[in-house]
Every structure is written in C-alpha cells, then in structure tokens.
Amino acid sequence: MDTTLFLQGLWETSLRIIFPPKCLICHTYYAWQPSAGSPASDTVSDITAPYFCESCREDLTPIASPFCSKCGVPFVSREGVDHGCSECVLERRHFRKARAFGVYDGNLMQAIHLFKYGNKTSLSRPLSALARKTFFQFWEQNSIDLVVPVPLHMKRLRERGFNQAHLVVRRWVTQEDIPFDGLTLSRSRWTEPQTNLSRADRRKNIKGAFSLRHPERIKGQRILLVDDVYTTGATVNECAKVLMKAGAEFVDVLTLARAV
Numbered sequence: 064m065d066t067t068l069f070l071q072g073l074w075e076t077s078l079r080i081i082f083p084p085k086c087l088i089c090h091t092y093y094a095w096q097p098s099a100g101s102p103a104s105d106t107v108s109d110i111t112a113p114y115f116c117e118s119c120r121e122d123l124t125p126i127a128s129p130f131c132s133k134c135g136v137p138f139v140s141r142e143g144v145d146h147g148c149s150e151c152v153l154e155r156r157h158f159r160k161a162r163a164f165g166v167y168d169g170n171l172m173q174a175i176h177l178f179k180y181g182n183k184t185s186l187s188r189p190l191s192a193l194a195r196k197t198f199f200q201f202w203e204q205n206s207i208d209l210v211v212p213v214p215l216h217m218k219r220l221r222e223r224g225f226n227q228a229h230l231v232v233r234r235w236v237t238q239e240d241i242p243f244d245g246l247t248l249s250r251s252r253w254t255e256p257q258t259n260l261s262r263a264d265r266r267k268n269i270k271g272a273f274s275l276r277h278p279e280r281i282k283g284q285r286i287l288l289v290d291d292v293y294t295t296g297a298t299v300n301e302c303a304k305v306l307m308k309a310g311a312e313f314v315d316v317l318t319l320a321r322a323v
C-alpha cells in the first residue's frame with residue numbers, strides 16, 4: 064500500500080475514534096468508519112451512514128411496489144403489480160407521475176422536521192443523497208430537461224432562510240449536469256400553511272398561488288418538480304398545472320417522503 068494513503072487512512076481512523084460522528088436524528092455518538100478501498104455501495108444504509116446511527120438508519124425504507132403508477136402511494140396489500148389508485152381515477156393530476164423515497168413517518172419524518180423547522184441544514188446532505196438515489200431509481204438521467212423546486216413565498220423564505228426543496232437537489236443535479244431552475248416558478252400569493260386543512264380546502268387554499276416569471280423557459284421542457292413531502296398532492300398538482308399551461312412536455316414529481 065502507498066505510504067501516503069496508509070498514513071491518511073490511519074489519520075482518518077484516529078479522527079473517527081477521537082471524534083466519532085454524532086447522529087443527526089437522535090444526537091447520539093456512534094462508531095462508523097468509511098470503508099476505504101472497497102467499492103462505493105449505494106444502499107440506503109451506506110449512503111446515510113456518515114450522518115445517521117445504525118438504529119436510526121434501520122427504519123429508513125424506500126417505498127416498494129406495488130404502488131400507484133400515477134401518484135406513487137404504496138398499497139396496503141404487499142402483493143400484485145403497480146396500478147392507478149382510486150384517488151387518481153377521480154381527481155385530475157396535471158403531473159405524469161410522482162415518486163418518493165419513503166413513507167412520511169418515523170425517522171424520515173423526524174429528519175425532515177428537524178431540517179425544515181429546526182434549522183438543521185446539515186441534514187440536506189443525507190436527504191439529498193436519498194433524493195438522488197430515488198431519482199436514479201425511477202428516471203433516466205437524460206429523460207429530464209429541467210429540475211424545478213416547489214417555491215416558497217418570499218415571506219416564508221425570509222423566515223426560514225432557505226428553501227428545503229432547493230437544498231435537497233441543487234448539489235447533485237448540478238454535478239449530474241441536469242439543468243436547474245429555482246427562479247422561474249414563483250409563489251406569488253401568500254397561503255396559509257396546509258397542515259390542518261382538509262383535502263378539498265388544501266386544493267382551494269393553494270389555487271392560483273403560483274406563477275411563472277419566464278413562461279418561455281418552460282415551453283417544450285420535460286420537467287422534474289421537486290418538493291420535500293407529498294401530502295395530498297394539492298401543491299405539486301397546482302404547480303404542474305401552471306407548468307403544463309406554459310407548454311411543458313410533461314411534469315414529473317420527486318419528493319423525499321409520501322404521506323399515506
């Protein structure tokens with residue numbers, strides 16, 4: 064082995080022993096060593112290991128088939144093939160398909176909460192790694208022309224200081240050379256938080272909240288709309304409506320979590 068590499072490995076190992084990583088979810092210190100030399104693994108546990116302890120990583124499970132081929136909601140029955148759910152049959156979806164990394168509960172919910180409301184922006188790294196993994200699971204890299212985050216209203220952006228949808232994709236889409244546009248779609252109307260609203264009220268509340276600064280940038284584009292959580296789909300559906308009206312070829316949706 065190369066002496067420099069050996070010394071570097073020794074140095075990193077000593078650092079990990081003196082300063083073990085602290086789990087970003089439960090805040091306990093845990094043992095973890097980067098596995099130098101072995102091929103990079105793409106499992107959920109491995110990509111989140113530098114940030115979450117083993118027990119917090121355990122319930123981070125990706126959504127698996129069968130799920131709704133349109134909105135991505137996992138079906139209770141764990142048998143059978145993907146098909147449309149009853150809500151997608153009844154409600155008009157302006158997007159083509161929506162996919163999420165995992166179900167919005169347990170540690171994934173906790174991590175998203177800490178990230179958004181607890182100002183823990185360091186969580187953007189593991190969450191971004193999960194978003195990237197989900198993207199490559201459901202899309203071909205060259206099947207998307209433009210990545211657009213669901214925008215926040217300027218007032219909310221000032222309060223929070225960052226747009227969570229922006230942070231979970233910005234870094235890797237730039238690395239993968241996928242064009243990113245965080246300016247064209249904007250939230251022009253202030254809306255009350257959707258959290259305590261019914262499905263119908265969410266739709267009403269969000270109606271007309273979005274507009275486009277440069278509609279010509281959207282025409283003919285295959286768009287990937289990104290948000291942190293898909294709850295009833297009212298927000299992403301409203302964004303997709305605006306983007307489709309401006310002539311997008313299609314709008315697909317990627318979120319970290321999916322409420323069920």
Ligand SMILES: [Zn+2]
Binds near residue numbers: 086088116119
């Ligand atoms: Zn933990």
Ligand SMILES: [Zn+2]
Binds near residue numbers: 149
């Ligand atoms: Zn559905």
